[in-house]
Each structure stands twice: as C-alpha cells, then as structure tokens.
Amino acid sequence: MQREEIVAMDESNNTPSDQQITGNGGHLLEVSDLHVEFRTSGGVVKAVNGVNYILDEGETLAILGESGSGKSVGVEAVMGIVESPPGFVTAGSVKFRGTELRGMEEDQLCKIRGHNIAMIFQEAQATLDPGFTVGHQISEMLRLHRGLSKEEATKKSVELMDRVQIPFAVERANDYPHQFSGGMCQRVMIAMALALDPDVLIADEPTTALDVTIQAQVMQLLSELQTETGMGIILITHDMSVIADVADRVVVMYAGRVVETGSIHQIFDQPAHPYTVGLMNCVPRLDRKEDNLNIIPGSPPNPINLPAGCAFHPRCSLARERCLSETPVSAEVGPYHQSACHFFEEVLVGH
C-alpha cells in the first residue's frame, strides 16, 4: 500500500521544468559550438573550443580523448557546474529536449540537474560527502526533487541500493562512504544518479579508478539500467575496450575540439582522422605480432597556447602547409560520420 503511494507520488509530482521540457521535440540533448575557458594567472586556458554533439534516447554516446582534451570540462559545462571563476562558458548552446539550458535561471537549472540530467564521476569515493551516510546522500535527491518525507526517501533509497546490487542494502544505507570499496561507492553514485529516473546520465570515466573485474560489473549494470529506463548515456572515457563494448556512437576529442564523430563501427573500421587512427593503433593486439607499442609521437598541446591551424599538426604524420594555418572544419565522411581533417580521404585510404 505504502509503495503504491510512493509510485503515485512519483507520477503526480512532476516539476514544472519537466512539463515545459517534454514535448518540445528535437534531440534529447544537443550541444553546439560549446566554448569553455579558464582564466588563470598563467593565461587563458582554452579547454573546450567549439564542441558539437547530439544524444538521443536509449543511446550511448562515448566521448573519447586523452587527459586534458576537454572531455570532462565539456560535460561539466552541459551540467552548468563548471567552477566559476576561473571557468567560463563563453559561447555555445546546450539544448535539452529543445530547451536551451545556457542562460537559464540557476533555480530552474537546479530542478533539471540530478532530475533530468544526472552525472556520475571518476573517483566515486571522493565524490561522496564523507560526513553523511550513503543512505542520507541518496535520500537527499528524493527529498530535494520529489519532496518525499524522510521515511519515504529512506525506504526508496534502500530500494535503489538493492537495484544497483549493493548487498545488505538496509544495513549498509547507514554506513559512511569510507566503509565502502571503490566499486561499491560507484554503485552508490549510480543509485543516487538514477534515483529520479533521469533522461540523460553523464558518466565521467566511471570505471577508470576501478579494477578490471569491477569495471566490467559496473558497465554491465549501467547497460542493464539503460535497457530498463531508456535513458541516454554520455560516457566519457579513454578506454577503447569500454567503448567497443557499450557505445553506439563515438565523439573523439583533441585539444578541446571534436576531431571525429561517427558510429562505433565507423570509428573502429574506417577512422577518418589521423588522431583516431593513432588511438586505435595504441591498443595492443594479440592477433598481430608487434615488437613495440604504437604510440602517438609528442604530447598534447598546451591549452594556453594552442598551435595555429589544426591543433594536432605537430604530432601528425600527414601534416603539411595547409594544416599549419587553416583550422579544419568538420566534413561529412559518410552518413553521421564527420572528420575535422583536411585530408580525411587520405586517412581513409591509408587505413
């Protein structure tokens, strides 16, 4: 009986933002021309320089790139949680179901954050508040967004912990983050993120800090939950094997720009940007006998002082005169497959 009441409450208690936002059509999430910079004493760090991507329901979009490529900052800008100062979102648009989130009032945004768009992070243990029990931290979501009473929220929290397969959920809800392993903390984070059945889940390297078996379990759990709820997932990672397992489409980022986007098959089978090719070659393969790992020569550019033209040219084997001066724009390689390389045809042939 009580459970029915909770469910009824869930349905009746849609926030105004929810009603405004549904039915407006368009993509679930549409990010265009996003720019983020950090104004530091050492200079302006151009972390994100015109990023575009779309996410549809039930889809997993992977954002792939090295450390410092702007992939995390980009999604933080989508959430509107870039630390400011020093961070500033200087241009671009973030549309959720057709509604522009940039420039929206902070209290309106707070209703969307966590509710419509939820996020999980890399260091799960560090992203849980050490001063509160995990049960409290999950219930906080329900009390905040759904206005549930303390008892109802606690009950629902335990259900959520069950759902993400945390054993002994009833007892463990009263434990503090430091009493959980890294993998269990990530499950707590997932339970928290899923508390309100978000439409979009942003997962910022959710498995990087975990060991391999736990990684697989967490990714498996996310896929199952996605099948259940039909949410769209943005998965940020630098792990090719994770991408190969779960992604539908891939966005490859370099120096704050999208260098290539395409379906998982397009990216793996016909990479159309020298950087993507480089990343693919970095993955050691058992079916080929190789003496050395293929690494991309050089290191990522200094974001305070990005190279002119194509930011990848100092590390690129195909670089020539044009790459030093002219910034490449994304060109259609195939259906929904784009590359920001002047010479993508050569890359396709070469591969």
Place this chain on the structure above:
Amino acid sequence: MTIFIIRRILQAAVVTLITLSVVFVVGRVVGDPVRIVIGIEAEETRVQEVRDQLGLNDPLTVQYWRFMTGALRGEMGTSFWTRTPTMPMVLERLPATIYLGVVTALLAFPLAILLGATAALKPHSWADRLINVTALGGVSIVEFWLALMLILVVAVQLGWFKTSGYGGVEYVVLPALTLAYKPIGRISQMARSAIIDELRKPYIKAARAKGLSEKQVVFTHALKNAAIPIITTTGDEVATILNGAMVVETVFGWPGVGLLTINALSRRDLPLVEATVFVVTGMIIMTNMLLDVAYTYLNPRIRFQ
C-alpha cells in the same frame, strides 16, 4: 563510541595531573614561596618559622603527596592574604567569568563562521577583503587598548553601555565585545580557508550535479566537513577568551576569576594564584574534551577507528 569518550576522559585526567605537577614544581621547587610572602630581606629565623608553618620543611615527596591529594579533594591551600581556603574564593568568582565567557562565545563563534563563510563564497571580492582586514585587526589588536577605546566611545561618548561593573546587558556587552574580537579574527580566517578547501573537493561538484542550490551545497555539505578544523581553532580560542578575561575583567571591573588572578598576583598570594590556574586549566581541558566528542559526530572516520 563510549570507549572513545572514556579514553578522552582518561586523557583529560592525565593532562590535569601533569598541570598540577607543573604548578607544584614551579611554586615549591623552583621558587621560594616564603621569600615571596615575607620579602627577600626577612631574617633567617623568621623565614624558618614560616617554612615550618607552611610545611615547607617536609620532604618534597610528602609535600607533593599532600598537594596532589588536596587538589583532588578540591583544596588548593589557604590564601596568604585572607587566611581562608582558596578554592571557595575562586569558585565564587567562577560564575561571573563563565557568564562573560558564554556571552563572548555566543557573540564570537556564529559571527566568525558567518563572516568566514561569506568570505569563502566569493574569494577576492570586496566583501572578502573587508572581512579579511577586520579579521586581521582582531588577530593583532591589543585587548586593553580596545577595551579603553570602547569605553571612551561607546560608553562615555554615546552612553549606550556602562563603563564598568557587573550586571545585565548594559554591563556585559562591552567586555564581551572586547574579548570576542580576537577569536572572531582567528576563527573567521580559519573558517574561510577551511570552506574554500572543502569547496574544491570532488564531492562538492557531485553535490552541485545533484541539483542542490549553492546555499545547500555550502551550508549542509561544505560547512559540515569544514567544521572539523574550525572546531580545533575554536577550542584554542576558548583558552584565548579565558586568558583575555584577566585583562578585560580588570579594565571593566568585572568580578570574575581573571580579576581575582590579577589581584592575587599583585599581592603575591601564591596559593590563590595556583587555585585560579587550576580552575582555569580545568575549564580549558573540559571544553577541549567536549569539542573532541563533537568531532566524532562531525567526522565519522574518527568515530569508527
């Protein structure tokens, strides 16, 4: 949890015993209380007479045993000046000092945390700079000067409060303000840096991603974790308030333990000075013990060790 509290009580007892021993050693072994009472030029026969009277010719171990057992019974000797037991004299003055201390703490601690949090929310803003300058003033100001200035301006010129004496609001505000300024300075600076540190941590980003408002992020999440270093400073500031009470009570004619200490010092009444030291240290040890228990509430990682 109970084990933790018991352990803290035992630690406090050990600290008290050590303090008492230091008081004993400084009074009996290092200095000569008789010379203090009857003067450096007194005749040797008179000195011996007084030493016998005070039991100072007994072996040190016997004296130490007598001193410690007496202290544990709450007896700290007889005042040279009034010839009456010292402890009742101190305890009689204690409520006045506690009253002043509590008013000071109620004024200082919430205000300091509010100032620190305001500064932390917008570092390098004009509000932060103003608070920083105010705090610096509190840390570096000399209490008796501040006391005199407050008397001059607020009591004499404006006539809002009484210049000195013991009583209600009109008496307590000025001495409490004087005493509060230093702790306000130190605690607000500590609170500012502790909250800024917490706001940089990943769990704050996650709390924002949950859809909490900035106010909820700062006041429920950051402040609870920042409270740990803030409370450490607060514990130290309790000592500052009790020490400052000596000067402030003297300036404002506030009949507390501080004023009694100054009187005892000026009359070289060693047993009375020892009794005030004992009581004041006891209070500092006790507040610190209570704050340690408060830690365990704020920081579950201590609680489960």
